[in-house]
Amino acid sequence: MKAITLAINGKNISCPPGTSVLNAALENGIKVPTLCHHPHLEPVGACRLCLVEDEKTGRIMASCVTPVAHNMSIQTDSPVIKTHRANIIRLIMANHPESCIVCSQGNRCELRQIAAELGVGQTDLYPMPHYTGLEEANPFIIRDLSKCILCSKCIRADHELVVVGAIDYNLRGFKSRPATVHEMPLEKSSCTFCGTCVSMCPTGALSIENTRYVGSPQKESSTICGFCGVGCSLVMGSVDGQIVDVNPSHREKTVNLSTLCVRGHFAHDYLNASKRLSEPLIRKDGELSSATWDEALEVVAQGLISIKEKYGPQSVAFLGSSKCTIEENYLFQKIARVILGTNNVDNGSYGSGRAVINLISERLDGGGRITPLAGLEEAEVIFVIGADPTETAPVVGYYLKRASRIKKVPLIVADPRKTGLVPFSSLWLALSPNSDVELINGLAALLLKEKADDSSFIDRFTQGFDPYCDSLSGLDLEKVCRVTGVEMAVMEETADLLKGKKIAFVIGHGILQQKHGTSAMDALVNLALMTGSLGGDNKGFYLIARENNEAGALDMGAVPDFLPGRRPFYNNKDRKYWEKLWDVKLSPDPGLNLIRMIEEAEKGNLKALYIMGENPLLSLPQPERIRNALNDLELLVVQDILTTETTHTAHVVLAGAAFSEKAGTFTNMEGRIQSFEPVVSPPGDARPDWEILDLLSRRMSHADGYASIQKIRAEISRRIPMYSEFGKLGDESWIRETSNLRLFHPYEEGESISFSPVISVDNEAFDKAYPFTAILGSLRCHLGSGTRTSLSDRIKDFGLKGEVEIFSEDGTRLSLKVGDKVRISSPNGSIEREVTLKKDLRSDDARQLMGLTQLGETDSPGWNGCHVKIQKI
Amino acid sequence: MTQPKEIDWGLMEATINKHRGETWALIPLLQEIQAVFGYIPPDSIEPISEALHLFPSQVQGVVSFYAGLSLKPKGKYVVRVCRGTACHVKGGQSILRVIKKELGLDEGETSPDYQFTLETVACLGACFLAPTMMVNSTYFGKLSPPKVTSVLNQYGKDKGEDE
């Protein structure tokens, strides 16, 4: 299309048709005051502050909603315009209450800023404030709508960005205000307390409930959210070294745009919790008591070295954390492999589906990992399976809801529970728990019958399609319907929606933690290959990561079976590569994973365990068993930021720093590598974890160490091809595709991907004693086991109990009422919880929090979908 | 009748279902509900929004924006008194005063027996008949206090007899 040429303030400008006059001006460095405009929201032209004048016609128009036209001659600051603008501000101010002095928006208020810029002081108008009640019953958001200037940014953010729809204008004219349905308080509405509207509000009408501080922070610094694997960019405001508020970053191309979720926005107050560790501790006479860093590190170094010498390298293990940075994870595994000579290194994300992730890594040779979430909005069709992103990774939920509601992308949700996405879906497949394998194979068989396979893709990139077809055509579709509980008509409808399209799969913990997870993933890879849904944009596998650096910790090799760069340990070539770089002979013994570490400790084979940033006593099932195992150790070192169940059992406690108190880097679920600098200093004598690891390795190995984080980063980007772009372009870069498969190469060289055999899983016999299936759910307010989020004052005030959801008919059968207490038991233990009854569950499903399932004997995930019985107590 | 009609939720569902999936049809659907039920029952907001793929807050926003739609049940007879300029000049104020007194209602109120609702309107568009009022869809013009009383009596007499 032909560019439009016009003049703004005498400057000749050319821009694409459809550009608004406002954007044309802003892009050319011409400032125009606005109150209702935001680059991430649809323009509405509500405030009229962006008025400009076309000199040729004398027309005055709101520039944010006027598209450019040929030969316009725009003045943004003519005397007429200035008068109009000042009058608009005077009118808004006459409608405003006189509470500026006590308003926590302080000098961040855009109304005050603009009034000051335009030189509007006293309005000389009759003041007509519209007093409304103040609402502050929830611990997150205060609404004082008398300060509302009706810009509708909050409403548009709520509808267009987070797609919740909790608020809209109610009533008309002078009475009109953003309101919930039936004017209920926010906590009685569908509001998720993401706080996105609060950050958008130009005035103090919406503000953050802050018990510690009122007013604007002294300093604002950018960082990355410390919770889930989305890795939202945010700015933290601090006062005297304490973090007082959090907002989405103002940068344009972040993963979260202008949104956050309740955790990112409101739960970071846990960082100020009194349980923070501020100095190293050593156990003396049975008690943990303060020590200097020198003393503590000496005990750790001596202890590890002497245990290694006495019992051999296999007697020492390292359990790191996917909450720690990539620099720390790299150092951590290097200490284990190079200094202690063991592959016994793992991290806490083991339970979030390691076996499934390893399976994809191996089948795709590490390829297809670059998955920008923005691709979901451009996808042809989305298939969400075993994922509840509106709770686990809310920003992923926003992308999916936007894709469906705004971009009209067909969305299929396969989940036994009616998740928050179901109302936005085109189809909901309410399958029986653990029957995903059958469902996926069944859909593949139907697509094959319809000849919906992408044959040119299959020919170019894959092998083994024929045997795959053979076994698919032998599939008994009636049995599939019986096992999954999904009717044939619905299966066919799904196949129809998928037919001929490239699929974007969103995969969550319903698959990652399921006992048949690896088989389900195998089936999904086959389906993706058959439909040509891999390699390229807007399709493929979007894997939900629970912790913010889950992907990064794996990339750094903080796991027993992969070396840095996700290179399999059993691969000789990769082992040689690292042996040469590190100048060591790597132990040929396969290392212990998290579960095997506990088992070896129980057997007395493991003597020393170094835990960094994990709380296995809370995060793993069977806490008593873990406690006994840990008690048997000769040396337990725990490096953490909080006093936890686990630090209480340690011999040495090392006080680390939270992400906001150190420099570091996280890699998110998309493959985006994001570095950050400290916002505040660590409490007391606590230190950044990479510094602790560096000091320790120097004590143990007489090596030079790194001394600066830049040096660690340089080594990572030089040595790990996947991270070769890391740090090249400032704070944000992407991992590089390093797969050897033809599919992921621009010139189509390399190997082809194989279809794997169709497996049908045996859904084990129904056990009368344990008739219910427990599905592990998540709550939006908490992350994982909740070690950190439950220390947030705001989250505590919100008072969530983690109830068990039971299908209402089952509830009636067991004579349960909402609020009754039940004991839920599996053969491995029991927990007690309150009950809520739900209509939208399949019969025989109960949802619970972690704490019941047995530790996996082998590498099987199997933490989800265990069988339980329910008793009223 | 001393109660607004019990809502026939089956009928409501059928009415809503006619427009399932038709996001554009919000206003026609609301008008239909208003016509059939006399108002938009607040509990219908949820099913309406679900059927039309809208947010409940959006539906409420539309209902509360238009004077022709109401979330409260109205009386059998809705009396609309004009407050426009022409009617004002011709003594519309005292007409309103008389009606308020006769019905014992203030603007926007409905009698406890759901017989009358009193509303005011900016202009009924019949200025040549000023001062004016409407009862449901019937116009009354060139009003005087005695005429008002007789009109109201006409409707008052109906009390108790249905339709």
Ligand code: SF4
């Ligand atoms: S906090 Fe989030 S969900 Fe709640 S009204 Fe604001 S934008 Fe909507």
Ligand code: SF4
């Ligand atoms: S509450 Fe704030 S963001 Fe919402 S309309 Fe009012 S001023 Fe705008």
Ligand code: SF4
């Ligand atoms: S918890 Fe996840 S979705 Fe929420 S703000 Fe943090 S990174 Fe974003």
Ligand code: FES
């Ligand atoms: S910014 Fe254009 S009308 Fe508000």
Ligand code: FES
């Ligand atoms: S002013 Fe009363 S009908 Fe127009």
